[in-house]
Amino acid sequence: MEKLRKVGFANLTSLEDTLELVFSYIKINPIEEIEVNTVLNRFLATNITSELDIPPFDRSAMDGYAIKAEDSFNASLSNPKKIQLSGKIEIGEFSNLNLNNGEGIRISTGAPIPKGADTVIKIEDTEIENDVISLYISLPPGKNVSKKGEDIKKGTQVLTEGVELNAEQIALLTSLGLDKVKVRAKPRVSIFSSGDELIEPGTKLKPGKIYNSNTPMISALVTLYGGEVVKGETVKDDKDIIKNKLIEATEDSDIIIFTGGTSVGTKDFLPEIVHESGIVLIHGVAQRPGAPILIGILNNTLIFCLPGTPVAAYVSFLKITGIVIRKMLGCLILDPRHEVIAKISKDVPVSSLGYLHYLRVIIEKTQNELIAKPVKLKGSGVISSLTFSDGIVEIPPYREGLKKGDLVKVKLFPQ
Amino acid sequence: MEKLRKVGFANLTSLEDTLELVFSYIKINPIEEIEVNTVLNRFLATNITSELDIPPFDRSAMDGYAIKAEDSFNASLSNPKKIQLSGKIEIGEFSNLNLNNGEGIRISTGAPIPKGADTVIKIEDTEIENDVISLYISLPPGKNVSKKGEDIKKGTQVLTEGVELNAEQIALLTSLGLDKVKVRAKPRVSIFSSGDELIEPGTKLKPGKIYNSNTPMISALVTLYGGEVVKGETVKDDKDIIKNKLIEATEDSDIIIFTGGTSVGTKDFLPEIVHESGIVLIHGVAQRPGAPILIGILNNTLIFCLPGTPVAAYVSFLKITGIVIRKMLGCLILDPRHEVIAKISKDVPVSSLGYLHYLRVIIEKTQNELIAKPVKLKGSGVISSLTFSDGIVEIPPYREGLKKGDLVKVKLFPQ
Numbered sequence: 001m002e003k004l005r006k007v008g009f010a011n012l013t014s015l016e017d018t019l020e021l022v023f024s025y026i027k028i029n030p031i032e033e034i035e036v037n038t039v040l041n042r043f044l045a046t047n048i049t050s051e052l053d054i055p056p057f058d059r060s061a062m063d064g065y066a067i068k069a070e071d072s073f074n075a076s077l078s079n080p081k082k083i084q085l086s087g088k089i090e091i092g093e094f095s096n097l098n099l100n101n102g103e104g105i106r107i108s109t110g111a112p113i114p115k116g117a118d119t120v121i122k123i124e125d126t127e128i129e130n131d132v133i134s135l136y137i138s139l140p141p142g143k144n145v146s147k148k149g150e151d152i153k154k155g156t157q158v159l160t161e162g163v164e165l166n167a168e169q170i171a172l173l174t175s176l177g178l179d180k181v182k183v184r185a186k187p188r189v190s191i192f193s194s195g196d197e198l199i200e201p202g203t204k205l206k207p208g209k210i211y212n213s214n215t216p217m218i219s220a221l222v223t224l225y226g227g228e229v230v231k232g233e234t235v236k237d238d239k240d241i242i243k244n245k246l247i248e249a250t251e252d253s254d255i256i257i258f259t260g261g262t263s264v265g266t267k268d269f270l271p272e273i274v275h276e277s278g279i280v281l282i283h284g285v286a287q288r289p290g291a292p293i294l295i296g297i298l299n300n301t302l303i304f305c306l307p308g309t310p311v312a313a314y315v316s317f318l319k320i321t322g323i324v325i326r327k328m329l330g331c332l333i334l335d336p337r338h339e340v341i342a343k344i345s346k347d348v349p350v351s352s353l354g355y356l357h358y359l360r361v362i363i364e365k366t367q368n369e370l371i372a373k374p375v376k377l378k379g380s381g382v383i384s385s386l387t388f389s390d391g392i393v394e395i396p397p398y399r400e401g402l403k404k405g406d407l408v409k410v411k412l413f414p415q
Numbered sequence: 416m417e418k419l420r421k422v423g424f425a426n427l428t429s430l431e432d433t434l435e436l437v438f439s440y441i442k443i444n445p446i447e448e449i450e451v452n453t454v455l456n457r458f459l460a461t462n463i464t465s466e467l468d469i470p471p472f473d474r475s476a477m478d479g480y481a482i483k484a485e486d487s488f489n490a491s492l493s494n495p496k497k498i499q500l501s502g503k504i505e506i507g508e509f510s511n512l513n514l515n516n517g518e519g520i521r522i523s524t525g526a527p528i529p530k531g532a533d534t535v536i537k538i539e540d541t542e543i544e545n546d547v548i549s550l551y552i553s554l555p556p557g558k559n560v561s562k563k564g565e566d567i568k569k570g571t572q573v574l575t576e577g578v579e580l581n582a583e584q585i586a587l588l589t590s591l592g593l594d595k596v597k598v599r600a601k602p603r604v605s606i607f608s609s610g611d612e613l614i615e616p617g618t619k620l621k622p623g624k625i626y627n628s629n630t631p632m633i634s635a636l637v638t639l640y641g642g643e644v645v646k647g648e649t650v651k652d653d654k655d656i657i658k659n660k661l662i663e664a665t666e667d668s669d670i671i672i673f674t675g676g677t678s679v680g681t682k683d684f685l686p687e688i689v690h691e692s693g694i695v696l697i698h699g700v701a702q703r704p705g706a707p708i709l710i711g712i713l714n715n716t717l718i719f720c721l722p723g724t725p726v727a728a729y730v731s732f733l734k735i736t737g738i739v740i741r742k743m744l745g746c747l748i749l750d751p752r753h754e755v756i757a758k759i760s761k762d763v764p765v766s767s768l769g770y771l772h773y774l775r776v777i778i779e780k781t782q783n784e785l786i787a788k789p790v791k792l793k794g795s796g797v798i799s800s801l802t803f804s805d806g807i808v809e810i811p812p813y814r815e816g817l818k819k820g821d822l823v824k825v826k827l828f829p830q
Binding site: 036037040041052054055056057090091092093094095109110111112150151152158159164166167168169170171172173174175176177178179180195196197198200201202203205206207208209210211212213214216217218219220221223224232237308310314336338340341368369370382383384385386387407412413414415 | 456472620631
């Protein structure tokens with residue numbers, strides 16, 4: 001039998017070794033400076049250190065009167081303390097008013113605390129008549145005052161290179177006064193599908209043909225992972241055509257993704273092309289689905305030839321190509337998927353040791369735990385198994401499956 | 416004291432009642448038909464029923480020979496069965512070949528199974544010499560054949576109105592041959608901030624001023640939640656200017672978001688404006704932070720006046736305005752945040768019953784559980800408390816805080 005098995009993917013590489021090897025060929029993408037209102041979901045290219053104290057001055061956290069706390073000591077509803085109104089500070093206004101003992105200055109939320117004051121009493125805890133303010137409660141010094149630098153001290157590093165910029169980070173960057181931000185240029189990705197069986201969505205289906213769903217799917221994933229889709233094309237299963245397309249794509253792409261054409265079928269030119277015109281780094285990864293994957297380099301451009309079956313292409317992207325895109329972005333968290341811990345609902349045997357297995361699961365919530373139910377499926381071409389499931393459980397290469405009730409980590413699909 | 420408390424937000428509405436009331440004024444957005452390559456993160460406006468069987472024909476799942484299974488019965492490595500090669504079917508080719516007993520047809524992965532064949536034997540399990548194929552294993556009928564309709568039967572509903580379109584759904588839609596998809600139009604959102612203390616990022620900070628971070632933060636959130644930002648402006652704290660801006664914005668916006676200007680401060684014109692020119696639906700929500708929120712209607716446009724403090728504005732968006740945007744999108748899951756279950760690391764007392772409290776937490780992973788650590792903070796203006804934390808735990812209005820070790824649901828920040 002040995003002899004018969006020689007075709008195909010005799011030497012599978014582990015996922016870890018695959019990524020380690022591919023990473024050794026990666027340069028982090030160059031920096032570009034862009035407007036802060038366009039940075040959503042981009043990746044920070046520098047550490048950010050605050051050049052300001054936030055808040056930049058002692059400020060009132062309430063609408064009320066700036067006072068000296070000691071003037072309120074022992075005040076109560078039945079025994080109010082009285083002070084004299086001596087001025088007013090509006091928000092946004094910088095005042096040179098000076099507060100003396102026995103005085104109060106009307107102050108609005110966010111306005112700077114005047115010199116001499118150490119406390120703000122809320123308007124609801126006072127009454128005023130003829131500029132005499134009655135204080136009905138006793139306050140400790142510092143009450144209702146946000147101190148300069150309380151949130152962020154000048155010189156503090158507040159964001160780290162490689163972080164993804166979401167709404168919270170954008171709030172922080174702009175509160176520091178930044179209107180431009182240095183981020184990593186998006187990896188440029190060209191996507192090809194090959195296969196004489198493929199026809200484009202929107203045309204009429206013909207006998208023996210199927211619609212090409214890989215290019216749109218992979219395009220969406222590239223976008224979600226922070227890359228820029230340069231082109232997405234279906235090419236004829238012809239060696240010269242494919243070769244020319246690939247060489248041409250290396251001119252404006254950091255990454256080429258090719259789906260289909262990597263098994264040992266009669267028309268599988270990809271390994272030949274990459275071998276002849278570039279370097280083959282990996283041919284076959286020990287994962288299921290997704291073993292028949294070819295990774296190489298053509299003219300300094302990484303090329304990933306993913307399996308043509310949609311689910312295998314999908315998981316290969318999540319575990320390899322997507323990770324590489326985020327590595328190029330200098331990203332801190334290479335796998336963006338959220339992870340939850342769930343109890344597996346039934347035994348899951350593994351057919352072949354040595355492969356990292358990806359199990360699609362549906363998550364059901366009970367009162368205080370999550371249950372992961374394996375999705376029944378046949379074959380890695382089953383697209384509906386993705387839309388009907390919530391995420392993926394990984395079974396490590398040398399684990400003989402899962403037992404009902406095992407706690408497992410479920411990586412949710414990227415959104 | 417009662418008398419002194421009359422100012423402010425005497426009648427807070429619960430979050431549930433707030434949403435119920437606001438929902439009663441919402442129309443789901445109109446449908447627009449767009450190219451499938453632009454649907455990522457849009458929301459489906461119709462159910463999708465497959466008009467095809469997927470796969471559309473019986474096809475080979477392997478490279479090998481299409482055979483009649485019975486011709487392989489009892490075959491083994493030591494006792495191969497022999498059949499005659501009678502043709503070849505490539506992928507993408509529809510063949511009229513007919514398979515007879517004792518024959519095999521060379522077939523590639525994905526190619527249609529010829530009439531008469533019921534099984535595919537993998538190339539690795541055969542040898543061929545002078546068109547005589549040796550079969551080395553015995554196969555049951557149907558082996559390595561993907562049956563027509565096995566993934567999706569014609570007429571099956573495969574996607575539901577309101578679902579968010581991610582890579583998996585895009586793969587499914589295109590595999591059905593769709594190149595255009597009906598989605599909900601994006602809610603158009605105008606964002607304003609008011610406050611004489613605000614200056615724009617990129618300019619020099621002046622005494623008493625702070626940078627406006629709310630408009631960029633809210634813009635990012637609107638985008639993440641599926642809305643379209645029509646404009647983002649900072650306006651002067653002047654009643655007429657604000658009023659004119661708001662009335663103008665109602666012409667091209669489904670939603671207006673205003674941050675700042677909703678407390679009982681001296682310059683807070685928003686309640687007046689909405690009351691005079693429209694309808695006030697809600698003034699004050701029983702949540703912390705985020706109580707001072709005003710919701711109304713101006714010229715059929717919903718207006719949300721969120722607190723000016725960034726964290727209060729942020730959580731109010733997540734819990735109210737963002738939910739409303741997704742309601743307008745006809746979305747099935749109104750809160751897009753992922754939820755994980757974690758153990759709280761310490762007691763968390765609650766200062767005032769009757770409010771829904773939002774607790775920012777950091778999540779730490781241990782072997783088999785997640786620990787939620789409350790973020791130490793002071794005040795809802797503390798932007799760094801968002802970037803330093805991972806999500807929010809909610810403490811219901813009538814629960815007296817959390818006990819160390821309690822299992823809690825953590826809603827992760829939206830990405």
